């Protein structure tokens with residue numbers, strides 16, 4: 378397969394920055410590359426090779442030294458906003474925080490204020506129905522253009538097709554679509570609930586910075602947050618090697634320079650065991666562990 382590079386260092390592609398390589402690697406940087414993706418997908422099927430799609434890698438822990446498959450980095454980024462119709466169209470890899478900030482600066486459009494400093498791409502925001510203090514991606518979503526990886530066609534999925542729910546959508550459920558562009562209607566403010574939290578202050582001063590992928594575990598229910606449970610088993614600031622749970626926010630698993638993903642996995646397993654023993658609650662990952 379001519380398009381693929383071999384044995385490529387991909388450590389920079391996960392926010393945890395643990396050393397990692399990909400057996401095969403392809404970067405999608407031009408719309409003309411979309412045809413190549415189909416060839417790569419067909420080749421992967423014929424050769425029984427798995428594929429990992431990455432936009433900004435802020436939601437993935439690489440649990441391998443070499444990924445035994447193809448890593449496809451999506452770098453298709455560009456967006457446009459029409460201030461009359463208030464329609465926003467963006468390619469998948471565009472960082473959502475960047476759009477949210479520029480909408481305010483350049484267009485006095487503050488509807489996505491909550492998304493300022495939310496890490497990650499538009500593709501993931503749709504894939505995982507990103508959520509910030511009452512605002513969810515689905516609120517202003519109109520449609521997305523996807524490549525159907527099973528039949529090779531380009532399709533438009535509308536809101537009613539998307540099966541949006543808490544941190545999920547059809548893209549996550551069926552894993553057969555590659556998001557090319559997404560369209561949003563920013564003419565109407567729709568929030569699940571109103572919140573007075575200053576999200577910029579929150580991101581700046583209440584969340585830890587550096588190498589993390591945000592909240593590591595899902596909150597098990599409305600009463601118990603994962604961070605509270607981790608504190609209750611005395612794991613806040615607990616270290617295994619260079620991996621630890623942040624002092625600022627106990628559900629943030631951090632990497633302070635560890636050379637191995639194994640420290641991170643050991644700490645995750647340790648937290649799950651202690652919480653299960655003490656509270657009979659099984660903590661589930663929100664961050665994806667990629668094997």
Ligand SMILES: Cc1cc2nc3c(=O)[nH]c(=O)nc-3n(C[C@H](O)[C@H](O)[C@H](O)COP(=O)(O)OP(=O)(O)OC[C@H]3O[C@@H](n4cnc5c(N)ncnc54)[C@H](O)[C@@H]3O)c2cc1C
Pocket residue numbers: 392429430431432433434435436437451469495496497498499500501502504506507508509548554555556557584589590591592665
């Ligand atoms: C500090 C911090 C704070 C956070 N706070 C919040 C928060 O408040 N609310 C919230 O909802 N989230 C939060 N998150 C999670 C964050 O929004 C996600 O990590 C981020 O959006 C993932 O985007 P990404 O581009 O890095 O995706 P990646 O990690 O690159 O990919 C994530 C998934 O999307 C799939 N994918 C990527 N591109 C495509 C595509 N084009 N088509 C189909 N599938 C694709 C990948 O295969 C993968 O399964 C936080 C994360 C961090 C690091």
